[in-house]
Amino acid sequence: MTDFTLSRRGFLASACCLAAAPILTPVTFASMPGDKRFVTIVLRGAMDGLALVQPFGDAGFAAFRPTLALTPETGLIDLDGHFGLHPSAADLMPLWRSRELAFVHAVSTPYRDQRSHFDGQDMLESGGEHVSEEKTGWLNRALAVIPRSDARKAIDVNTSTELILTGPNNVDVWASDSNLGPARDETQFLQRLYAGDPAFAKAMEEATRANSASMVAEPGGPHGQKVADVAALAGNMLKGDYRIASFSITGWDTHVGQIGQFKRPVQDLTEAISTLKSTLGPDIWSKTVVLAMTEFGRTVRENGSGGTDHGTGGCAVLAGGAINGGRILGRWPGLGDQQLLDERDLAPTADVREIAAAMLYRQFDVTVDDLTAKIFPGVTFDKGSQFLRA
């Protein structure tokens, strides 16, 4: 306490600029020569792939989800007569029609049965076969084996890298001035946290009621703009020396009231992809792959709270001019009684790591040996991989 040096003037200066104080959203980059670009987006909280790309053509789907399932008659955007896109992602349809967008259904990491977001995200980002097997991120390990990889000095380490790019290889971190704000899925956890303490529950309820925006407590434009800022920052860095960028989108943990809650993260994802394309421009976009992936999927049945719970098989999103898209990829396992995993989850038919391996192989000439031994230990990947045709 005796070390405090604080004048009135200093205090006034400090008190003034609070509104501008940023929460730091790390965007991580890696730089290397060559033309091709690769962007990973980590969808934290377990995205409901069955809500983003809905199998309306499956006879049982509507029965599993009496309040959540959509049909082309109720706003779902028909993609191929069997699957339909969530209406909040409507702005992605031009990319779908120009074959620069694809969805891979029924994919997962090797993570099974435990259903922890923390461990699931660790697996997704570390690329291992088991929890805590790999201490570094797979995208960082990939840097070491990309031919002609070139390290850059760090710009500023104000905030740390996300796990996916963490490791011994040099990665720059650029903290976006924007923030993604409190995720929509945060409120339900706060309500549960305070359920046993009436004084806190009351303060929380009043704060929410007085102004739901006060819980947001961060300045800035309407939501979505901020995600666009992060994506624009990534896009601009990729226009320069950088070839790899990674950032996250949160808000996917839709246990309660999914109809309302799911819209916002979908809009974020849509805006992120659209902004990357517009920022990069046609030439660079044509050499770019964007891979958005999540730690696991959600239950096929909706729960009693109008939401869905932690599942297994999920959905990955591929975008970019380098994609042969306009298709649903992967092998659809179906929703019949014998087809669900443990009678509750979409059965995974492919390893999400195989998609990432295929993209590293195609974009940066990483060898099959490196991919299966160093980057994704235990993954099945070879030159015949279905995702090399993606």
Place this chain on the structure above:
Amino acid sequence: MTGTWKKTDGELKAVYGAMLDHPAAWANEGAKARQPFDFVVAGLRALNAGSGDGTVVSFFNDNEQDDDAQAMGAQGAMAPGAPDMGGAMNGGATGDMKGGDTAAGGGPPMIDPGDEDRVKRRKAMQTARALGQGALRRMGQPIWLPPSPAGFEESFSAWITASQLAERLGWARRATAQFGQGLDPREFLKATLGDAARDDTIRVVSQAPNKTTGLMLALASPEFNRR
């Protein structure tokens, strides 16, 4: 305490001793709210922010060292009476955006070593504003400025109001985003609250949608905010 005062002819040390020996001094744990200063310092220490040895004073005294802060201080001083919050706030926002603009200008930002130092200093200052004194002011406990000689309020209801709770949540969100990398919320909760964590809290924290939110919930928990 009165008895001890009389018996010892006003020996204060003995009076304090009597106070601490009284059972009431040890009862009702958790009935009061942890006040903002304690909340902020405990939170920074739990996250191992600052120098990493529990010293978090840098969050409270960085302002004097930055040329931008001096400039803004001067702006504030030019408006006698009420400080010109608006003007200085705009100044801050412009400063904030410089980094982003450089990047948005195309390609990687080129920063010469001198600038890099300045950027670092400015960021340290912004952090102090966001997580240090500024946060305390918004939570209702501006440092060195109690509302009266009697000091700050003791009652729970003075500290956990809707707006102050929202500030605490915002603080926890920002602090964990910045300093929580690599921490597992389940272990963090154990290390921070130990036996004081209720089963409900352990469950909610370990089910959080991502690690940063899990850490935030630990700092937002009633156990962390009561004393």
